[in-house]
Amino acid sequence: MYKSSDFIYMDVVNIEGETLGYINDILINFHKKQILGFSVTPYKLLRKNFNVLKEDIIYHNKNMVVKSINKGKYLKFSDIKKYML
Numbered sequence: 001m002y003k004s005s006d007f008i009y010m011d012v013v014n015i016e017g018e019t020l021g022y023i024n025d026i027l028i029n030f031h032k033k034q035i036l037g038f039s040v041t042p043y044k045l046l047r048k049n050f051n052v053l054k055e056d057i058i059y060h061n062k063n064m065v066v067k068s069i070n071k072g073k074y075l076k077f078s079d080i081k082k083y084m085l
Helices: 077-081
Strands: 011-014 019-029 034-042 050-053 057-060 063-066
Touching (some): 019 050, 019 077
Antiparallel strands (some): 019 034, 034 050
16 A cells, blocks of 8 residues: 655656656545545746646656646645644
8 A cells, every 4th residue: 555655756757758747746536535646746947737647657666657647627635634633
């Protein structure tokens, strides 16, 4: 079983080998109690955060290799973490 700390700050790489950014949060579906994917902060300065859904992940170890990215809006774990205490 994985913990959120296993993924936070993990590098995200596309299938061409280009480093896209690093994982900064987990995307969740609160009602279904599922993890949808990860929120990624890009390394390039003027780019906005994007998401990687779990069905787009090809492989993960030290880096996460993905086939596509998503720019939709999802609930992040950090948005509800402060209310859980």
